[in-house]
Amino acid sequence: MMRKANQKLATVCKNLSPSSTMTGVLQRSVAATSVVPSRSKVLTVDNMNPFVKSMEYAVRGPIVIRAGEIEQEIKSGKSKPFTDVIRANIGDCHATGQKPLTFLRQVVAICTDPQKLMNDPHDSAGVRVIREDVANYITERDGLPSNPDDIFLCTGASDGIKTIMKLLMTGKSGNERAGIMIPIPQYPLYTATIAEYNAYPVSYYLNEEKGWSLDVSELNRSITEAKKHCIPRAIVIINPGNPTGQVLKKENIEGIIKFAKENNLFILADEVYQHNIYAEGSAFHSFKKVLTEMGPGYKDMELASFMSTSKGYMGECGFRGGYCEAVNLDPDVKYQLVKSISAKLCSSVSGQAAMDVVVNPPRPGEPSYELYKKERDLVLGQLSQKAQMVTQTFNSMDRITCNVVQGSMYAFPQLHMSDAALEAAKKKGVPADVMYCFDLLENTGICVVPGSGFGQKEGTYHFRTTILPTVDKLTEMLERFRKFHDSFLTKYK
Amino acid sequence: MMRKANQKLATVCKNLSPSSTMTGVLQRSVAATSVVPSRSKVLTVDNMNPFVKSMEYAVRGPIVIRAGEIEQEIKSGKSKPFTDVIRANIGDCHATGQKPLTFLRQVVAICTDPQKLMNDPHDSAGVRVIREDVANYITERDGLPSNPDDIFLCTGASDGIKTIMKLLMTGKSGNERAGIMIPIPQYPLYTATIAEYNAYPVSYYLNEEKGWSLDVSELNRSITEAKKHCIPRAIVIINPGNPTGQVLKKENIEGIIKFAKENNLFILADEVYQHNIYAEGSAFHSFKKVLTEMGPGYKDMELASFMSTSKGYMGECGFRGGYCEAVNLDPDVKYQLVKSISAKLCSSVSGQAAMDVVVNPPRPGEPSYELYKKERDLVLGQLSQKAQMVTQTFNSMDRITCNVVQGSMYAFPQLHMSDAALEAAKKKGVPADVMYCFDLLENTGICVVPGSGFGQKEGTYHFRTTILPTVDKLTEMLERFRKFHDSFLTKYK
Structure with a gap:
C-alpha cells in the first residue's frame, strides 16, 4: 500500500519542492497566453476590474x-557564461x-496519516488548541498575557494582512478613500493590496543613512x-524589515506608537521575521509588548500583529500557515472580522x-x-554568518553601500550609479x-529584484x-x- | 524521535479533525468580544468597510x-431531551x-515527511506536474483536450471563485456596478462575495416544481x-446543486449557454460535486464539454470551472485544495489573472x-x-443510499415536500407552514x-440551516x-x- 503511494509520488511530486511556489507556473501561463484571439471577449483588459490592473508585484515580476x-535555455543546451541561475x-x-x-515535518505528516491521526471529528474545537499554543507562545515571548480569542489562523501572513486591511476600507472614492501608511521601501504585498482595494498608499521613507530606521x-x-x-x-510597520533588514529599537517603536495614537491610526505590525535577528545588540521588541508597557493611553490601542510559518528558522513556505493577533478591537468590529473569516473558511x-x-x-x-x-542552531547560525558576509562583501565594492543586515533575510544595497550608467x-x-x-x-545567472519594485x-x-543561498x-x-x-563600473565609467 | 512527535500530537491535534473548520473558534470569538469597551476606537462598526458589513454567511450563522x-451545555451536564447534536x-x-x-492521506503524508520526500528545491516546476494531472483528468472526463496552462490551483474552490469574480468587477458604483447572476437558492459564498465586492446580485430562481431545474x-x-x-x-451555475441537490440535464445546460452567449456573460461553473451523482438517469455534464460540443459561436466562450478536494468521495475539507480551469480568456486578461494570483501566492x-x-x-x-x-465505493454507495433515505422520509411527512436528491450532498425540503405557524x-x-x-x-439537537440563508x-x-451523517x-x-x-404540526394546527 505504502509502496503504491510511494510509486504515485513519482508522478505527484518528483520535482515538487515542499515550498515550491507558483513562479514557474506563472511564467509558463504568461508565455502561453498569446494564442487566444482577443476580439469579442466578454472580459477584456478595458472592461475588467481596474484595481486588479493597477496591482504590481515586483518579487515575481519580469526579472x-x-x-x-x-x-x-541552460537545460536546452544554450551556452551561457554560467552554469546555473x-x-x-x-x-x-x-x-x-x-x-x-x-520535527515539524514529522508532526504534520502524522497529522495527515489516517492510521496515526487521533481523529475526533465530532469536536470542531481542535483549532482552539493551536490558538491556545499561539497565545502561550506570545505570553512567553512578551511576558504579558495573550488571549486565544484574539488570535486567528490564516493562510500565511499575507492572508491575515489582507483580511485586516479590508476592514479598514472606507468604501468611498475621491479624498474619502482610506489611506494606509506604508514604509518605502516595502514588501510589494502592501502596495498590491492597497491597489486592489482602491485605497491610498501613504508612503513614509525609511532613513537609509541611519540604518533604515524610522523617523517620526x-x-x-x-x-x-x-x-x-x-x-x-x-x-x-515591517519589523524586522523587508526588504531592508533592519531591526527597530524599542525607543523607535515607542515613537511610532505615539504617532499612531496622535493620528488615530490602527497599527499593523508585520512581525514575520521575529526569529530572524542576527546583529549583535539587536533584539526583537513586539509592538504589543511595547504598546502595553507604555501604559494608560496606549495599552488599549488597536493593533494587529502577523506571524508566519514561512520565515524564521522553519522556513515552511509550502504550508501557508500564519496567525494574526488582533488586540483591543471594538467588539462589533471583531464580530464583523469573525464573520468575514467564516465566509472565506479557515x-x-x-x-x-x-x-x-x-x-x-x-x-x-x-x-x-x-x-x-x-x-535550528545550524540554520540560524548560518543565516547570521551569511548576513555578515553579504553586508561586508557589498560594502567592499566600489559604488555600493549596504546597511548592516540586522534581521530578516534580505539586504537592500544602494547602487551609486555613474552618469554614464544613468544615461x-x-x-x-x-x-x-x-x-x-x-x-x-544575463551575465551571471544571479536573480535579484530591482529596488524600484x-x-x-x-x-x-x-x-x-x-x-x-547556502x-x-x-x-x-x-x-x-x-x-x-x-565590469559594469568599467563599462559605464 | 517519532515517539516525541507522537507525544507532541497530544497537544497539537488531540481534538483536531483533519477537516475541522473554524466554526467552533468563531463561536467562541464572538462570545468573547463583549469585554472590550467600544468608545474611542480607530475602527468602529460605523466607519469600517460597509461591504464587509453587508456580507452574510448563513451556513455558519446564529443557528x-x-x-x-x-x-x-450537554458537556456541562445540563439536561436535554437528546444526548448529542x-x-x-x-x-x-x-x-x-x-x-x-x-491513499490520499498516504500520498500527502509522504509529501510531508522530510525523510521520504523527493526534494528538488531548485526546480519550481513541480506544481506543473499537478496541473498536468488536472488537465489529463479533464481530458479523460470530457473526451476533449484540456491545457495545463488554463488551470490554476487554489485554496479550495472558494478562493478560485473569488479570484475570477474579482476580475469581473467594473469598479464603479450606481447602475454601472457589475451584476453577477446567481441561482436562488444559492451557496452563500456567492452573495457574501458579491456584497464584499460591492457588485449587484442578479437573482434567478430555480424551478422547485420541476426538480430545481433552470428555466431560460x-x-x-x-x-x-x-x-x-x-x-x-x-x-x-452550481451543478450539481447546492443547496438543492439537482443535476442539470444536457439540454438545460445548452439553453443556459445560449442565454449567456446572447447576453454576453462570462460563465462561472461551480462543479465541485461532479463526483456526487446518485439518481438513476442523472449524469454529470461539464459546461466545458457541452459548450465545446455546441461548436462555432459557442466553443470559444469564456468559462471558468471550479473543482475542490473537499467534496466528492474524498471529502478532504481540511487541505483546502482546489483548481480552476479558465478557458478562452482574453490573453491580456489572463496576464492580469496570473499577476493577481502571484500577489496572493499559491x-x-x-x-x-x-x-x-x-x-x-x-x-x-x-x-x-x-x-x-x-x-470509494463504500462512500459513494452510502451517499446514494442516504440521498434516497432523505428524499423518501421527508416526502412521507405531512406538509413537507422534497425534490429528489440527484447529486451533491444536500436536500432542500420545503416546509408548508400553517397559518398558525406563520402567525x-x-x-x-x-x-x-x-x-x-x-x-x-432546541428539541432534537439536529442542526440544519434555514432556507432564508x-x-x-x-x-x-x-x-x-x-x-x-452515517x-x-x-x-x-x-x-x-x-x-x-x-409535534410542530400539532402545536401550530
Missing part, C-alpha cells in the same frame, strides 16, 4: 520570468537548499501631505499544524529536542536599477537580495557578483 | 453558534464520521429587471498534493487500487423557517440538510426529526 527562461529574489528558504526541520518627523511629513488625498486610517489544517510547531517547538529534555536544537538606462527606457539587475542576470527615494537605486553558493554568488560589478 | 452552545448543517464529510481515504425564461426575466441596476457580466503544497490524488487516483492493477476502490413566527419577529430550525435544534421564493420556507446516525436523525415535525 523572475526571465530567470526562468534562462534556466530553460542563483535565485536570490525570493525569501523561500527551502528553495535555496535549506533542509526542512525534521518623516511620518508627520507623510501624513500631512496625504490628508489632501485620503483619510489616513492605519500604519504598517486555513488548511496542515498549515495550522505547522504553525503550532513554530510556536510550540520541542523543549529541553523532550525526546525530539536535541535534533531540533541542532537543526544608458535612459536610452533603454528603463530605470537604472532594472537595467543593472537584468544585466546581472519595493520603492526607493527618487534618484536612488537599489536591489534586494536574499541571504538564503554558504558555499552564496560565496560563489558574491564572487560572480563582484566580477560583474567591476 | 450554528447555538448548536455549539448546546454542545457545551447532529450537525447536518455543513458539507464536511469527515466531521460527520466518514473516514479519510487511505426565468433567466430572461431576471436579467431584464437587473439591467436597471447594473451591468450584468457573468452567470454562476495554495498550500499539501492542498495541491491532495488535489492531485483526486484527479489521479489509483488505477486498476496498481497496488493501492483495491483498497481505494473499496473505500407565531411573525409574533416572534423571525422568518418561519428560522423559527422552525431553532425549535428543531440561501434565498427562497417569497412566501416559501425551506431548510438545507446534508445527507452526510447511515445509523441519519436513521436516528430522521426519526427524531419526524417526532419533532409531528
